[in-house]
Amino acid sequence: MLPKGTRDILPLEKKRRVYLQNTLAEIFECFGYQPIETPALELFKTLSGKYGEEGERLMFKLLPRGAKFEQLSGLSATEMGQHIEEALRYDLTVPFARFVVDHRSELTLPFKRYQMQQVWRADRPQKGRFREFTQCDADVAGPGGMVQEAELIQLYDWAFERFALPVEIRVNHRSLLQGLAALAGCPDRFVDFAVGLDKLDKVGWDGVRADWAQRQLFIDWERISWMSLGDTAWSAALERYKQHLSEEALAQRGLADLHELDALLHAVPPKHAQLRLDPSLARGLDYYTGCIFEVSALGVELGSIGGGGRYDNLTGLFGLPGVGGVGISFGLERIALALEQLHLFPDSISAAPPLLMAHLGGEAGLRAFTLTSQWRRSGRAVEFYPKEDKLRKQMEYADKSGIRWLGMIGLDEIQNNTLSIKDLKTGIQKVFGQLETEAIFDFVNA
RNA sequence: GUGGUUGUAGCUCAGCUGGUUAGAGCGCUAGUUUGUGGCACUAGAGGUCGCCGGUUCGAACCCGGUCAUCCACCCCA
Numbered sequence: 015m016l017p018k019g020t021r022d023i024l025p026l027e028k029k030r031r032v033y034l035q036n037t038l039a040e041i042f043e044c045f046g047y048q049p050i051e052t053p054a055l056e057l058f059k060t061l062s063g064k065y066g067e068e069g070e071r072l073m074f075k076l077l078p079r080g081a082k083f084e085q086l087s088g089l090s091a092t093e094m095g096q097h098i099e100e101a102l103r104y105d106l107t108v109p110f111a112r113f114v115v116d117h118r119s120e121l122t123l124p125f126k127r128y129q130m131q132q133v134w135r136a137d138r139p140q141k142g143r144f145r146e147f148t149q150c151d152a153d154v155a156g157p158g159g160m161v162q163e164a165e166l167i168q169l170y171d172w173a174f175e176r177f178a179l180p181v182e183i184r185v186n187h188r189s190l191l192q193g194l195a196a197l198a199g200c201p202d203r204f205v206d207f208a209v210g211l212d213k214l215d216k217v218g219w220d221g222v223r224a225d226w227a228q229r230q231l232f233i234d235w236e237r238i239s240w241m242s243l244g245d246t247a248w249s250a251a252l253e254r255y256k257q258h259l260s261e262e263a264l265a266q267r268g269l270a271d272l273h274e275l276d277a278l279l280h281a282v283p284p285k286h287a288q289l290r291l292d293p294s295l296a297r298g299l300d301y302y303t304g305c306i307f308e309v310s311a312l313g314v315e316l317g318s319i320g321g322g323g324r325y326d327n328l329t330g331l332f333g334l335p336g337v338g339g340v341g342i343s344f345g346l347e348r349i350a351l352a353l354e355q356l357h358l359f360p361d362s363i364s365a366a367p368p369l370l371m372a373h374l375g376g377e378a379g380l381r382a383f384t385l386t387s388q389w390r391r392s393g394r395a396v397e398f399y400p401k402e403d404k405l406r407k408q409m410e411y412a413d414k415s416g417i418r419w420l421g422m423i424g425l426d427e428i429q430n431n432t433l434s435i436k437d438l439k440t441g442i443q444k445v446f447g448q449l450e451t452e453a454i455f456d457f458v459n460a
Numbered sequence: 461g462u463g464g465u466u467g468u469a470g471c472u473c474a475g476c477u478g479g480u481u482a483g484a485g486c487g488c489u490a491g492u493u494u495g496u497g498g499c500a501c502u503a504g505a506g507g508u509c510g511c512c513g514g515u516u517c518g519a520a521c522c523c524g525g526u527c528a529u530c531c532a533c534c535c536c537a
Contacts, residue, residue: 018528068535071461105537133537138461140531147537209535298535309537317536345537374495409497424495438497 019137019145025365030350031148033363034177035130038150038344041173042128045165047152050127052109054134058098064108064331066300072135074102102134106151107301107341111328114155118334123156130346142316142348151322153341155329160271163305163324164278166342167289170309170320173344175286178358180312181319182288186295187272187305188323190255193265194241194293199234201264206231212296222294241293251291252276271305288312301325307342311352319348366416367395369435369458372409374424375402382423385433385448394455396421413438419458 016022023031039049061073075098103109106129114121130150137145152169154162167183174181195207210225217225219242226233240258252272259265272291279289287309297306304324311319322342329337353359373382379402386398397417399408405422412420422434427448435457436443446454 066535072535135536137535139529143536149537319537321537343537348537372496404493405495406493406497411497413497420497422495426495434495436496441497443496 017145019139019143021144026363027350029363029365030353030359031346033359034346034349034353035150037176038130038173039128041169041176042152045126045152045169047126047128050110050113050129051131052103052106052113052129054102054132055100056103056109056112058095058101060112060332061101061104061108062095064301064328065104066298068298069104069300072137073104074134074136076100076102103131104135105133106131106149106343107153107325107339108328110151110153110155110341111325111339112332114337114339115329115332115334121155123337124154124158125156126152126154128152142351144347148346150344150346151341153322153339155337155339157338158340160274160278160305162340163271163275164282166307166322166340167279167284167287168282170307170342171284171287174309177349177353179349179352179356180288181286181309182290182312183284184290184292184295184308184310185272185275185305186292187268188303189268190259190265190272190293191268191296193259193262193268194238196262196264197234197259198238200231203229203231207233208296209298211294214294248279248289248291249276255291255293267304275305297321297323301328303327303338304340311348314352314355316348316352318345319352320344364416367397368417369395369419369421370397370399370408370412370415370417371421371423372399372405372412373402373422374405378423378425378428381428381448382421385421385423389451389455392451409438421454 042049055076058075062070065073075095078097078099110127110129113127114125128151130148132146132148134146137143139145152166167185170181170183191208191211192201192204194211195201195204198207200207206229207226210222210229210231213225214222223233223235238258240254252269255265256269256273259269295306295308297308302323303326306323307321308318309320310316320343322340324338324340326338327335328339329335371382371386373379383398386396389396397415399411405424409420412418418437418439420436420438422436427433431448432445433448433454434443434445435454437457437460444457446457
């Protein structure tokens with residue numbers, strides 16, 4: 015029995031996760047990111063107010079030490095919040111902002127860090143949605159320009175190319191959304207406007223308009239109806255937005271940023287990922303202020319497998335104004351789910367060692383054990399069958415454990431100073447001298 | 461937080477309109493084979509039918525409640 019939305023990880027799955035994390039770490043470091051960790055627990059006041067209303071609701075909050083739930087249960091949410099002192103981290107970005115502020119004297123800005131740790135959300139579990147999951151984040155804190163966005167897109171592109179996972183990266187800009195809201199006549203209802211628009215992929219334009227209506231948003235549809243037609247090819251789409259938003263002050267920063275990004279991406283275009291300018295992309299996390307990204311896997315029904323964006327003043331909330339940042343996140347579980355469904359994990363990832371030493375006991379057992387220990391000392395992964403048993407049992411064990419090669423020592427081998435090795439996959443069996451280590455492991459690694 | 465789905469063996473499920481000892485496949489254990497796995501055959505182990513209560517002579521089946529699950533919405537990795 016486990017709490018809902020949590021799960022155990024079995025050996026093969028664990029190896030696959032390690033493969034994903036190692037690959038990501040390698041790429042992160044290639045781009046100059048340095049690894050850190052932060053505690054699972056943060057002060058509630060550190061996290062509170064950073065994720066919007068929904069995020070606040072989904073945050074795991076801890077009762078103060080010694081407090082009885084009954085004492086607090088009668089209180090309203092805000093009253094209760096005043097008693098909460100600690101919470102489980104909800105993402106890695108806000109703790110990173112806190113980290114930068116706390117360690118500002120030890121860091122040189124711009125500071126690039128990566129971090130792969132669990133986060134917790136009190137969501138209702140669903141397909142691909144857990145209450146405990148792992149995020150792999152890369153963020154830059156400090157000064158910089160659109161090259162950073164370009165770099166992050168490139169990072170996404172490389173990573174998913176390595177995994178051979180077809181993806182689409184959607185890009186938008188908060189200022190573009192604000193400009194659109196203003197153009198539509200509701201600059202003061204920006205959040206409702208964006209949240210409704212975000213559903214476009216699912217419900218289409220009629221659905222979006224219905225959603226807006228339900229939120230009592232008065233939309234000047236005539237002024238934004240041009241959005242519903244036309245292509246989404248990056249440069250052409252951008253041109254269209256420049257044209258229609260030329261009069262909107264709020265949109266100018268977004269248009270300029272995206273223009274710059276467009277130029278950068280022309281120089282270093284993504285090789286693998288599909289890139290789309292998607293003005294309907296909103297993203298709920300409150301702290302984003304500039305470019306925003308979201309990645310979805312193509313060919314699988316899953317939520318987004320990554321997301322991120324630029325936040326101008328996250329550290330300001332912790333007493334260090336003027337330091338912005340930009341970053342992205344990879345959702346480890348969802349990427350693993352996608353790769354599994356599409357059979358994209360390399361076959362070479364296996365939980366079991368390649369070789370099992372079988373033996374018929376007595377002197378043969380001792381000889382096999384000695385050889386096993388010598389091989390292990392030289393770094394070869396070898397399993398030793400731990401008791402005297404029928405050969406048949408030992409083979410069955412290897413077969414079921416997914417061990418492909420079986421080394422055998424019995425009376426014959428003892429007499430001749432040899433060792434038989436069988437490839438259980440092909441059925442081919444060969445005899446080696448006991449000291450022919452190179453030849454033996456050439457065969458085993460074939 | 462809202463709506464719906466499903467809870468029977470380790471796993472996937474069957475069980476007709478309530479009827480007495482609850483089944484199958486896969487898996488598991490042992491053997492056929494005391495130096496050769498996958499296949500086949502034989503035998504065997506394993507279930508408070510999610511839980512509580514109700515209706516009934518009798519409940520896996522009907523009713524109520526409860527817990528869990530999965531899916532959709534919301535939101536997101």
